[in-house]
Amino acid sequence: MxxxxxxxxxxxxxxxxxxxxxxxxxxxxxxxxxxxxxxxxxxxxxxxxxxxxxxxxxxxxxxxxxxxxxxxxxxxxxxxxxxxxxxxxxxxxxxxxxxxxxxxxxxxxxxxxxxxARRTERRRMSHREVARKHIESLQEHARGAGAVLVPVTDPHVRERLVAVLTDAAQQQCREPGYAAELRLWTHRLPGSRDGVPAADVAAPPLGLVKATGLRRFGQATLAQAALGPGGPPDDAAQLLVLATAGDDVLDRLRAGEATSAVLLAATRKGLATTPLSQALEIDGSRRRVQTDILGIPEQPQLVIRIGWPATGALDLVETPRRALRSVLLPD
Known part of the structure; x- marks a missing residue:
């Protein structure tokens, strides 16, 4: 028993x-x-x-x-x-x-x-490329959970995907109530044990040539890792799109399971990860990702940014979580 x-x-x-x-x-x-x-x-x-x-x-x-x-x-x-x-x-x-x-x-x-060990990394990542064998391993984990993981490796396709992420974030900022909702979850009361604390968010790196597609969270007190002498300002983080055969509740639940499998497998390899959802929260943006950018029959559910942690980056602190008693229903 x-x-x-x-x-x-x-x-x-x-x-x-x-x-x-x-x-x-x-x-x-x-x-x-x-x-x-x-x-x-x-x-x-x-x-x-x-x-x-x-x-x-x-x-x-x-x-x-x-x-x-x-x-x-x-x-x-x-x-x-x-x-x-x-x-x-x-x-x-x-x-x-x-x-x-x-x-x-x-x-x-x-x-x-x-x-x-897993954390969400919103800072600049390193300039070390993620090997193909690691991407293929993460794809296998996604398949095992009932999803597909599509790497966006072509520079022009990546640029278009990041543009959709950026545009979706701007659309959301213009949506009535979005700013208040974001503030509610980024300015939590002490002891709330949820939300996104400023200590987990970094300001955009200075001098970037390429856009990152990262969501803006307002408060940002986490320091970026220092650039090495003469190093390029952009990192080598890759974008992967997680997709499922359909788009009903079961597909979305499966997509969440696959997300966990990919993030945990990446963490085991020492990779840093960032889930990016804003482009998939807007119907028009999601259709653009599916048909115009990727050209796939599957339904995109999430974009996952992966890369090696930046050299000299401080370890991320554990984000707050509610206690078990706060989330249990009576038997």
Missing amino acids: TSHADLSGAVTDALRAPSVHNTQPWRWRIRPGAVELYADEDRHLDVTDPDRRDLVLSCGAALHHLQVALAARGLATDVRRLPDPEDCTHLATVTVGAPGTGTPDVAAASLFPAIA
Whole structure:
């Protein structure tokens, strides 16, 4: 019989998952031998995320973190996604150790150390290129979670993708209520244990030649790594687009799981990562990414920036997370 301590410990690890604006839009219920995941609609960003894409992706990332944490504890799992058609907030039920669940996922368990180590890097990255073998490995992790990962390697295609990211961010800034919503989640009260603190955000690097596509968060007190003598101002970070076959709630949940798999695998390799969602939060921008820029049949769900950390960059601090008791539903 799986202990309650194992399940609550795994859920605590899952709370480290990335989420849009660090809203942590999830609730959990722990039952004997099972964990249920629910979307927390009270933490939905109405203006930034009008169709709940980011909310479901965030919950999908937490779902994958949970599977990794359970596998690391030697527990086999069975995952039922969208198990209750009458409750759209009930996104998944994970049953542990039931007959037919097989053996623990060794590949998932290998990602467990990355849960505590992963950070979102919003600073300049290094000038060291990411080897093709690393990209291919991350693509394999995405496929294993039911998604595809498309590298944007052509300089002209990358430039157009960054232009869409930049334009989408500007459109959002003009949207009524967006500035207030952003401020709400970047100026949290002390002890709130969520949101994006200024200490995790860096101002744009000086002297850049190319645009980065990074979202602007207002307050920014994190120092950039110093450039080496005579070094180019731009880094060698790559952009990857995560996409799924369709675009319903299940596809978005799967995309979140794939996001977690890619971010954790990249962290295990020592790579820095930044999820970029603004171009996919606007219908027109998302269609441009799919048809005009990538020309793929799949539905883009997220852009992921990856690269080697800049030389001399200080380690990022752990972002705040709510306590387990704050996100548990009564059994």
